[in-house]
Amino acid sequence: MIRNLLLFFPVILFLYSEISLYPEALPIPEIPKEDVGFPLPYYSPITGTFAEIRNHNLHLGSDFKSYGLNGHSILATFDGYVDEISYSKLGYGLSLNFYNPKYKIKSKYAHLHSFGGGLADLENLRRALLLMGEKEGFQIKLPQGLFTSKKGNPLGKTGESGSGISHLHLEFRTDKGIINPLFFPDLHQKDNTPPTISSLFIEGGGLPKPLILEAKESEKGIYLLYDETGNQIKQLSLSGKVKIRLSGYDIIRSRNKNNVYGMDLFLNGKEIFKRDFSYLSYEEGTKKHQFYDVNRSSLAPPVYFYHMYEQPKDWKEEGFSFDLKGESQSQEYILEAGLRDASANRSYIRITIQNQTPNGYIVASTVGFGKKVNSKDKNLSFDVSKNESTGNGKIEIEDEKEINELPFSIPKGLVLKSKIYKIESTNFTWKGDGQGELLTAVPPTNKDSLFFWDLSIKKFSSLSQKRKANGFSFSLSKLGYIMVLEDMSPPSVSPMTSLARHIELPEVRLHCFEEKYYALNDVGTGFRTTVELLLDGQTYPYEYDPDRKAIKVTLPKSLYKEKPYLLLEVRAFDFAGNISSPYTDLIVTSGWKKDVYASCPESE
Secondary structure, eight states: OHHHHGGGOOOOOOOOOOOOSSGGGSOOOOOOGGGSOOSSSSOOOEEEOTTEEETTEEEOSEEEEOTTOBOOEEEOSSSEEEEEEEEESSTTOEEEEEEETTTTEEEEEEEEEEEOTTOHHHHHHHHHHHHTTOTTEEEEEOOTTSSEEOTTOEEEEEBOTTTSSOEEEEEEEOSSEEEOGGGSGGGOOOOOOOOEEEEEEEEETTOSSOEEEEEEEEETTEEEEEOTTSOBOOEEEEOSEEEEEEEEEBOOSSSOOBOOSEEEEEETTEEEEEEEOSEEETTGGGOGGGTBOGGGOOSSSOOEEEESSOOOTTSSSOOOSEEOTTSOTTOEEEEEEEEEOTTSOEEEEEEEEEESOOOSOOOOOOSOOSSEEEOTTSSEEEEOTTSOEEOSOEEEEEOOOOGGGSSSOOOTTEEEOSOOEEEEEESOEEOSOEEEEEEOSSOOOTTEEEEEEETTTTEEEOOEEEEETTEEEEEEOSOEEEEEEEEOOOOEEEEOTTSOSSSBOGGGOOTTEEEEEEEEEOSSSOBOSOOEEEETTEEOOOEEETTTTEEEEEEEGGGGGTOSEEEEEEEOBBTTSOBOOOEEEEEEOGGGOOGGGTTSOOOO
16 A cells, blocks of 8 residues: 555645735635634634744744644544645644645645544554654655545644644645635634734934834724833824834734734825735745845744835835825825734824924934944954845944943853944845854854844844854844853753643553653753763663754653662753753652553563
């Protein structure tokens, strides 16, 4: 059976197409919305939404909460058959594509624990592939109609493969693009709360530097604007071309700050811009810069500055929201910008715009500007001259900051070995990684490393870097503070107490084995994934789980017949040469003695 199936494994191809902004023009299959059902047997909150920024790509699906447990049934969202199965240790993990041939639409389920449900032979196929040596991954295109199912029938089990946190990732795909799951009514979240607006970002308009006004809710869905001193702003003077960005997020039924479903912009009651995230072509799914100011956005929490204008696709011209040039001087306009969710809840801000040259906003003089800049002391350089970019502004580098003036503190165990430099931009955004170099007075050691404090998420984040004889070279796509720190802090090992007592539900639990997880942590250069692990003084095998950033130790429960206690010791290492104190865990095996384990194999 397996040999015959392997003849049907062509490589899957994706088609690309353009996209219109308005739902009535979208290339979405005409499947009746009520024919698309919920993917789980319980009504789960969405914890991650369509078109959120995930590192260097857009999240082209919705994440459904599984409450920390693997093993919930996933249900067919419509009638059809399994079109493809795949497995990878990162990314989608174990996934399944389910296809409806009538409407030519497929649903993709990712991060699964296993297949099965009503398709037992599909789970047998998965196990056979793993036994055949495909543990690192596989992608199998299945024969048409081999595994069929009806809407609402179980197809597999939720898991955490490729993700680190147990949840279900669901996508709806066509041959031309991907549909937002919230487009379908049965997947709506019974949401009565409109999106939250955080701030209004204005560039151009004659302003010498961008203006950010904080938004505060005055009543449900209605926001007022305030400047940095706390004064309410009801009117602004602007002239010429104006770019509007609006930052915010949507809280649905979970605590997560999610991406909004749509946005709009009105001038004197006339709609001048509208975007809905109900659908994206495959091509647009790779171009997040069309929708967000990436250098001012973040993954955690996902609060973006949404472009309230169309960005030209060739990047040779600069987009804008409206142009006041040629209009009557001193004429007033009512500007309204709004964010919407999938349940048609809307939040908005309103402000009066007067067509005249603005005043009162003075840009401070700074050292170094343009697309290729240096710090005042010439030790830090940063270059985005070869990157696609928007805005006619500049990058700036500030140095000589006093420690007590910084918005962060240096973690304990790390020692400052350089000046702290701030990289920021004014009316300028670049695409991809800019290239930089930081020179040091003495050659850096293996304990020295570049550290980056991200302005958007307000915490230290990873930085691609290379140690050199005279300093460091690095790649950077965000704005924030960069510095050299010496890592004198050893890594640490701790039990994963945040996991559910049993991460798997009974129907998918391995009853003959006990799994122990020990988290690895390091505040400095990062921990190595190889550890020293001893069980009763003897080296014992383990597996590093990149999703949980932990090591997994699998113990046969039949050991209770041999020893009432097991002493486990773990020692971790970091890239700076620091070694952790040994973590010891005294494991009591008497609780494993149950009749259900009577048939478990004896340990060797």
